[in-house]
Amino acid sequence: MKNDPLFEYVGNIHIHSSLSDGTGTVPEIAGLASSLGLDFIVINDHDHMTDDLHRQAEGFHSGVLVLAGLEIGYRSHHYLACNIKGMVNSKTLGPQEVIDLVNKQGGLGFLAHPFEKGMPFYDKSIAYTWNDLTVKDFTGIEIWNFSSRWKERIKTPFHGLLHLLFKSRLLKGPSRKTLAFWDRSCQERKLTAVGGSDAHGALFKWGFIQLRPLPYLYALNSVNVHILLDRRLSEDFTAAGAQVYDAMREGRLFIANDRLGPARNFRFYFISDDGDRLDMGAEGPFQPGNIHVQAPDHSEIRLIRDGKLHEKKYGRKGSFRVAKRGVYRVEVFLRLFPFGQRPWIFSNPVYLR
Numbered sequence: 409m410k411n412d413p414l415f416e417y418v419g420n421i422h423i424h425s426s427l428s429d430g431t432g433t434v435p436e437i438a439g440l441a442s443s444l445g446l447d448f449i450v451i452n453d454h455d456h457m458t459d460d461l462h463r464q465a466e467g468f469h470s471g472v473l474v475l476a477g478l479e480i481g482y483r484s485h486h487y488l489a490c491n492i493k494g495m496v497n498s499k500t501l502g503p504q505e506v507i508d509l510v511n512k513q514g515g516l517g518f519l520a521h522p523f524e525k526g527m528p529f530y531d532k533s534i535a536y537t538w539n540d541l542t543v544k545d546f547t548g549i550e551i552w553n554f555s556s557r558w559k560e561r562i563k564t565p566f567h568g569l570l571h572l573l574f575k576s577r578l579l580k581g582p583s584r585k586t587l588a589f590w591d592r593s594c595q596e597r598k599l600t601a602v603g604g605s606d607a608h609g610a611l612f613k614w615g616f617i618q619l620r621p622l623p624y625l626y627a628l629n630s631v632n633v634h635i636l637l638d639r640r641l642s643e644d645f646t647a648a649g650a651q652v653y654d655a656m657r658e659g660r661l662f663i664a665n666d667r668l669g670p671a672r673n674f675r676f677y678f679i680s681d682d683g684d685r686l687d688m689g690a691e692g693p694f695q696p697g698n699i700h701v702q703a704p705d706h707s708e709i710r711l712i713r714d715g716k717l718h719e720k721k722y723g724r725k726g727s728f729r730v731a732k733r734g735v736y737r738v739e740v741f742l743r744l745f746p747f748g749q750r751p752w753i754f755s756n757p758v759y760l761r
Contacts, residue, residue: 422604
């Protein structure tokens, strides 16, 4: 994008390795991420399946920045923790205690797949939901989980075959319940939305059938996060990790199903009539102005204000007049024949208070 002051880096988060219930080692996963052109990954292995954070696995592997966190939680209240210094064990802790301990370590965390439904066909719709919505001080919400949304639609063997053939084209976007909860919460404070693959590389067994429906090579380039930095990603591991985590904390990112089409160079920002600019995640006093959107391909661009459709336009670019205060975000849908408009990109908001 000409004269763009931001540097974009693409990563995949919420990945499980062989250190918990995944099937790939961290170096193997990093090698696959490198082959896909990713810039960073975050491993979030389950706290109840490991007794160590495995920070020694972090670093640059195959040119990819590898960061280690945790997915904290057992039967419910799964919390994606990042930038923590040591183990947090959920066995004796309530969800608010987990959030508080992560914050005490200087970490950040996201409610993982909070309203997932499970797979009706194979695992009797077992779901790992977030039930206590009174919690506070969490960094944000994982609004789009590739594995969760994919398996929710598998009701019969026929559905399984259909969704194996068209994994990404039939993938639903974030659920209405999730978006509604996020939009309501954003009325009170800034709250970062992220998306993840929940990659396990697991082997599926059903009678004589054995297959890996969501191999790492596929899942790692499904629902990605695109962070936006004001300077290039550092070659120093510690500094680079701080840049990624700072962008995640502040909401300087958008979420995209990159399997539908490469989402690099999507941009969304507000410019007031006085010339002040606010990018994704930024908060400022309301002034009249215009929201500008650039999409990587011809698409349906929807501007959402306070959880409701404000206006939609079609094409690669859109300029929207803003005359009222509110929390503004963008959804982008890509038309794919014969599947229709498919959910592609979801931005974090600009907060005009």
